[in-house]
Amino acid sequence: MSTQPSKQSQPSPRRAQPPRRGRRPGQESSRQSILEAARARFAAEGFTATTIRRVAADAGVDASQVMQFFRSKEELFAAVMAIPPSALERFATAFEGPDEHLGERVVRAFLAAWEGAPNESEPLMAMLRGAIVNDTAAAALRDFIEARLIDKTRDRAEPDARLRAALASSMLVGLVTGRDIIGVPTLAEADVEEIVAGAAPAIQAILAPAT
Template identity: 70%
Template sequence: MKQSVAKVRRGRRPGTNSTQQAVLDAARARFARDGFTATTIRRVAADADVDASQVMQFFRSKDELFAAVMAIPSTALDLFNTAFEGPDEHLGERVVRAYLSAWEGAPEQSEPLMAMLRGAIVNEQASEHLREFIQSRLMSGAQAGTAPDAALRAGLASSMLVGIVTSRRIIGVPLLVAADTETLVGIIAPAIQQVLVPQPAF
């Protein structure tokens, strides 16, 4: 009964207008700034100069809109993976710089991470994203490291760096906000190095 083998598409084509991208941009900024709960669909729609029901038609629900926002650009993920690979000598410094630059770079890269971080407490999807984010660091670390607890060490380092970013960008601890990147790297990098590549007792 189905007569639609290689059916020719008719009618208006989807996606030609940039409205959908405008909605996504507005949602990304809002979710990063206000978090998941405080961000309302009506507010996102107003930012994008669109009706609220329009947002619901593009993305089917608030959760799916949030999921679209959290889709981390692959370039950022590659940046992390390459940071973990390589020689052990300056591993700590490379990892620290990767985390700090990812959260302080252009909004298109930092906002999805901020949205994930802010949403991780109230939204199960964001929590799972962050969990996998740290887990994938663990895998990279397990490949590179030789010690049997290399995965655990990489996860702890990742948690520490996420804690520092949270204090700076979400909690806003004044002294940490005021500190410049080089000062932070100078203090943190040796500690992360110690976690990832344990020094023999001395």
């Protein structure tokens, strides 16, 4: 009786594995090293003196790799200090347009960032509370806000741009602190339009003085 040759069992084909998503472990490790190096630099030297090259050297990576993760020093600082990217964009767009009503746009931007949606305001408020009790955090925050104001107003009255930026940043931080942290009754009870009407002319006169 003839028998049919037995078929050799064939291994079942392996299903293609879906590609992994997200950063490779090495990339995530590099990003964390950059953040830790930046945190130390900002704490020791402040925002203005810290450079991308120094952070990269401290983290043991190339400066171009820092820029792959964080497109600018401002974004790197924001990541270290947990400032939402939307807040950075809000501050930047406040300076778009003509000088007229600049003070109003800037005051509205600060109030909207610190008192707006929780995903934006809560990290900023936590950062501000930390700055009140920590001198290093306070210095870094002041330096960051002042530097951004200087950058936006550098073509206006160049000789005293730094002083005007310092005055404006102190007034804006003081406004938010008095209204939302200390809770000065009159400030806390006023609505946004009252605050804008009172503060905007002063910020306008500082950032865009009439010629």
